[in-house]
Amino acid sequence: MSKFKALPGFRDFYPDDFAVRAHIVGTWREVARRYGFQEYDGPPLEPLELYVEKSGPEIVQQLYNFTDKGGREVAMRPEMTPTLARMAGARAGGIPKPIKWFSVPQLFRYERQQRGRLREHFQLNLDILGEEGVAADAELLAAAVDMLRAFGLTAADFVARVSDRRLLRALLLHAGTPEDQLTLVYNIVDKLEREGRERLIARLTGEAGLTEEAAGAVVDIFRHRELDAVREAYGADPEVAAELARMAECFAMLEAMGLRDYVRFDLTIVRGLAYYTGIVFELFDTRGELRAICGGGRYDDLLKRVGGTDLPALGFGMGDVVLRELLADRGLLPETARRVDFYVIAVTEAERSAALSLVHGLRDAGHSVEYGFRVQGVGKQMKAASALGAARVAVLGADEVAAGVANVKTMETGEERRVPVEELLRP
RNA sequence: GUGGAUGUAGCUCAGUUGGUUAGAGCGCCGGAUUGUGGUUCCGGAGGUCGCGGGUUCGAGCCCCGUCUUCCACCCCA
Numbered sequence: 107m108s109k110f111k112a113l114p115g116f117r118d119f120y121p122d123d124f125a126v127r128a129h130i131v132g133t134w135r136e137v138a139r140r141y142g143f144q145e146y147d148g149p150p151l152e153p154l155e156l157y158v159e160k161s162g163p164e165i166v167q168q169l170y171n172f173t174d175k176g177g178r179e180v181a182m183r184p185e186m187t188p189t190l191a192r193m194a195g196a197r198a199g200g201i202p203k204p205i206k207w208f209s210v211p212q213l214f215r216y217e218r219q220q221r222g223r224l225r226e227h228f229q230l231n232l233d234i235l236g237e238e239g240v241a242a243d244a245e246l247l248a249a250a251v252d253m254l255r256a257f258g259l260t261a262a263d264f265v266a267r268v269s270d271r272r273l274l275r276a277l278l279l280h281a282g283t284p285e286d287q288l289t290l291v292y293n294i295v296d297k298l299e300r301e302g303r304e305r306l307i308a309r310l311t312g313e314a315g316l317t318e319e320a321a322g323a324v325v326d327i328f329r330h331r332e333l334d335a336v337r338e339a340y341g342a343d344p345e346v347a348a349e350l351a352r353m354a355e356c357f358a359m360l361e362a363m364g365l366r367d368y369v370r371f372d373l374t375i376v377r378g379l380a381y382y383t384g385i386v387f388e389l390f391d392t393r394g395e396l397r398a399i400c401g402g403g404r405y406d407d408l409l410k411r412v413g414g415t416d417l418p419a420l421g422f423g424m425g426d427v428v429l430r431e432l433l434a435d436r437g438l439l440p441e442t443a444r445r446v447d448f449y450v451i452a453v454t455e456a457e458r459s460a461a462l463s464l465v466h467g468l469r470d471a472g473h474s475v476e477y478g479f480r481v482q483g484v485g486k487q488m489k490a491a492s493a494l495g496a497a498r499v500a501v502l503g504a505d506e507v508a509a510g511v512a513n514v515k516t517m518e519t520g521e522e523r524r525v526p527v528e529e530l531l532r533p
Numbered sequence: 534g535u536g537g538a539u540g541u542a543g544c545u546c547a548g549u550u551g552g553u554u555a556g557a558g559c560g561c562c563g564g565a566u567u568g569u570g571g572u573u574c575c576g577g578a579g580g581u582c583g584c585g586g587g588u589u590c591g592a593g594c595c596c597c598g599u600c601u602u603c604c605a606c607c608c609c610a
Contacts, residue, residue: 111601112602114600164608167608168608184610185610186610215608215609217608217609218534218607219602219603220604220605221604222601223609229609285545377609397609398610400610401610423610425610427610451569452566453567453568454567467559479566483567483568483569484567485564485566485567485568485569485570486566487569488568488569488571489566489569489570489571490570491570492570492571493570493571496570499569499570501569503568513569515569516570520569520570522569
């Protein structure tokens with residue numbers, strides 16, 4: 107065993123693992139193409155300042171960062187959105203709107219690893235820039251859902267939980283939350299599932315300075331699991347009513363696309379990132395065994411702050427680590443068995459040249475071809491052909507070479523036929 | 534960063550109250566098979582038992598440290 111191994115939280119991709127990765131990334135690309143998104147990429151190393159600007163100085167302890175030889179403070183990218191904001195900001199003026207871009211960057215975080223969470227991962231990022239209407243939110247959600255459907259996952263396997271920062275804001279204000287405590291309250295209610303009602307009320311009255319009455323009203327908001335129930339309870343507030351209407355429109359669009367079973371209204375989805383401004387969502391496995399598979403939403407102010415261009419925007423990120431585990435759990439990983447079109451057998455050393463000639467001719471014609479580096483018994487070579495998953499085996503003995511043919515065996519049926527070499531090489 | 538658990542062959546694991554040369558299945562390599570595969574049979578390679586130190590006549594097993602992986606925090610992609 108080597109004295110070296112991969113750094114903690116980093117992965118070696120052996121061929122079987124790589125095949126899974128290729129399947130995941132390939133499926134993402136295919137669905138993005140169906141939705142009309144264009145692929146882009148940026149540098150894996152960025153100025154540290156780019157992330158501090160967006161997320162605050164606390165972010166630095168979670169980054170892979172260092173000082174380069176030119177004295178620049180740099181960081182390996184932990185997320186793609188700042189890069190996107192910079193790139194889009196620089197060119198947005200000349201690109202027709204809406205801009206629909208996607209990327210599959212490898213991202214890095216300096217954090218202690220756990221299941222579904224490494225120090226490195228590949229993440230699909232899919233964003234729409236320059237459209238403020240709710241149709242874009244519905245489109246983004248549909249794309250997120252279809253990404254998972256494309257792997258064979260169904261509504262029995264996952265669900266998108268959808269909320270809206272603006273609706274939540276209106277509800278919190280209605281409940282008596284002071285305007286300047288909203289951000290803190292977001293962070294507190296984000297922990298609702300983990301901490302429970304008592305602890306939540308304690309934090310709301312303590313940290314956020316809410317009255318007992320307001321804290322109780324805030325917690326009560328999250329008892330409503332349906333859009334209609336929220337409308338019934340708070341619809342009289344005109345601001346709440348306006349936000350509810352937009353959410354209802356979003357759900358109606360998803361229903362029209364036939365995806366209503368995949369989305370669920372859920373006010374407890376807040377998302378930690380401060381920059382979200384509108385509809386936000388997360389995709390979870392229905393058994394609740396894994397971390398969020400995907401998360402995203404609308405961030406209308408970020409491009410102005412980072413990219414210098416005022417464009418409404420929304421997007422999501424979907425990592426390969428949790429998705430891989432979900433697919434493995436549900437038996438949806440592809441077969442990784444090897445396949446090759448031809449295996450060429452030289453019966454003896456005398457036919458070796460003819461065999462190499464045939465091998466290369468077949469490869470030039472576009473076939474995948476394998477052969478043994480050592481000439482062994484025919485049985486041995488046949489065994490190797492079988493192990494490599496050869497569809498057909500071409501046997502060249504003295505008779506065949508003399509006649510300009512190959513004895514071609516179709517492995518699945520066992521059927522054999524003498525075929526002129528010329529015919530085999532025809533494209 | 535904090536707390537807890539974990540580690541034996543490429544993989545999944547066994548290994549008795551501390552006792553000679555650490556085992557199995559799968560996988561890998563070779564042979565049975567000098568013109569025909571998947572099965573079967575036989576043989577082989579591969580481990581300083583995560584690493585370092587300690588206790589002991591003797592450590593895979595006990596103790597300490599450290600690293601790894603996992604779980605819960607923290608934080609969230």
